Amino acid sequence: MPVKCGLCEKKAILKRPKTGDALCKDCFFWAFEEEVHKTIIDANLFSPGEVVAIGASGGKDSTVLAYTLKTLNERYDYKLDLILLSVDEGITGYRDDSLETVKRNQQQYELPLKIISYKELYGWTMDDIVKQVGLKNNCTFCGVFRRQALDRGAMLLKVDKIVTGHNADDIAETVIMNILRGDIARLKRCTAITTGADGALPRCKPFKYTYEKEIVMYAYFKKLDYFSTECIYSPNAYRGHARTYIKDLEAIRPSSIIDIIHSGECMAVKKEVKLPVQGTCSRCGYISSQEVCKACVLLEGLNKGLPKLGIGKPHKVKKLEAQGKIFTDTKNPKFVENRDADKGSMANNAAALDF
Template sequence: MPPHLCQLCHTSRAQILRPKNHARLCAPCFISTFEIEIASTITTSHLFHPGERIAIGASGGKDSTVLASVLQTLNERHGWGLDLVLLSIDEGITGYRDHSLEAVKRNSAELGLPLSIVSYEELYGWSMDQVVAQVGRGGKGNCTYCGVFRRQALDRGAAGLGVRHVVTGHNADDVAETVVMNLLRGDLPRLGRGTSVVTSMPSAVGMGTGKEWEGKGRVGEVACTSVKRSKPLMWAYEKEIVLYAHHKKLDYFSTECIYSPEAFRGSARTLIKNLERIRPESIMDVVRSGIDMAKLVPNAEGGPGSGKPEAVQRDAGEDAEGGCGGSNGEDAGGEMAQMERKLQQDEQAEEDGTETEIKIPTKAVNGQRHDRDTQTSATAAALTSNVNGQDHDRHTHPPSNTTTTVPIRTKQEKKSNRKATRDTPPPKQRLGQCERCGYLSSQAVCKACMLLEGLNKARPRTGIEVGGAGG
């Protein structure tokens, strides 16, 4: 058959069939159209301000490689004056991240952008290889640790660079996957975060000048976190990102984490890709549906009464970005959601003044309302083992009908509304700072520090004294 001609220039052979509108474009017209659309996302959402210092979360994969290339191109073309840096997280997974970090280093040299790498090892004293050696490989715990650690790592890495805005390479397919996963989990409150182009961490009281972040020495000791996250590629199809990389001959690395089967995300991904083959517009339609549904969810991020729809807040303690897969961890894996619920129950127990309650062990088989046992090492065991436990519903779990508890001390008793807090989700924005690491947290000790406590207690040789964050 005669070759199709590009619908824009009408001279060259068409090479790309655009999924969103079936337009047929030649490679040069496609590249310029793609860049114009990303620029449009950035300007219409007011993502950046002139001269802003931006960290690009760089994994070495296709999405972040394209993001870095496009941002660099647009920054020069439009004179935005952005101060771009690459920020990579080294989870410490031999055979996985070490290879992709090489790709990031090549990109750094190619684009002339400075690169900063922060490792779990330096932030937490534990690489993921060590965590897996400790907690075992087959279990569901690995991804939980990685997700909780990752959530803070980008913020801490950014803070260490004096950067208050991190951009990530999440694309439309990733967002659609996350929407589907949230729906399948019945987790509508999280729709808003997954579908917002900007998510922001609220500033802690008395913070906000950015000065506190600097001069603290080690990245693990940064006192405050108020880092904005955005996804400039969220309206770009994965197909187009890959084709952009292909036609611009960008150097990226493709791999899968060796520890993470991610079956649930994989199924959502397969569903999305099957839909795309039949009807490519489906991906964008799922994203739009996610955004519209988020608006209908009361008291949720992005929902009615939640403030600005454009900058959905990532609530510090509850924000369960994690899992990983291909999406740099902006959303929760299944075990992350369970972990989150567990921690919320701990928090609720604390609020109810029952953190020192005594539990009849035989009644606790289904893991309902684990108490904290005032930070004994049993806490750590519960944190990991309970991941496999029941899927609690934090909004409706009944008050202690399966666990007999005897409050013997009510240190932080809230006299007025003990009953009320049982039946309602905990208030989201009681933000303080983790008493150990200073990370923004709605609990006295943030999730990463709680996980670290468990790890450190179980580490025979080095004891507690590891890492900057764990204390």
């Protein structure tokens, strides 16, 4: 007894997690694309003539995002210049494979592609870093470096905006994580569809309300070419407790995901609560709530043979600095070399990040 599509008479292929509706393939494609369009219009994400960099990893979310944005840009004449922007962390056997997928997407979607590497930005690949720090804290390096790398690449391309493939499940997960960590400042920011709008380079998430299930089903039925694997340096990173928790909740009641995002949006911080002030790093100019940003501290540790610097408590960094053991030069040499080109613009352009 095949179930029929709720909108036409064809055979349904998907039960929508958000609404419980059964839809056929064509009605699903249409509903999926139109909802993303509605999100873009309601939040006023783009203006005609903008150059938009799509953070592309070769994974499902960014692949579907690139495809959907290209489709909508044509259907609704957004007049956007879309560019694929990938970060190469320098992980042999992981990122080199996924970058091959991005290169195929570049051909398939006829979009320009820019790849920016940790090696050129920081002087270190993740493979090099793992040799220094081992497998315990390497994800800290990778995470901190990746945030800046996407902005950095986007600035080189002189784009107006970055879009990322973060989906509803990701955002619900972040809400839960920020609650568990008691991180009020991030909790306040993490449901925003656009961040860093006060700087020159905003970031936005057109899939904010799009369920992971639908993204994967869309990719499946459209036969989109994406890459899925586990990072070789953190085979179990995706087993994060928040993620498992969200998936378990979804299995019980699919609307939980959107409900958690809604709760996050409704959360307000009393005016008298002091939140950390976001300033800029004194060494590289990137946005930071500390005097020196985390990336600069981590990089200084690597370059001085103190790979644990920046992993422990911040006061250790201050102590070593007072003793004249670190930060003896005024700037990180690698950063300076790369950043001199657009000196001064970093401080103004630095974008706030959530993840």
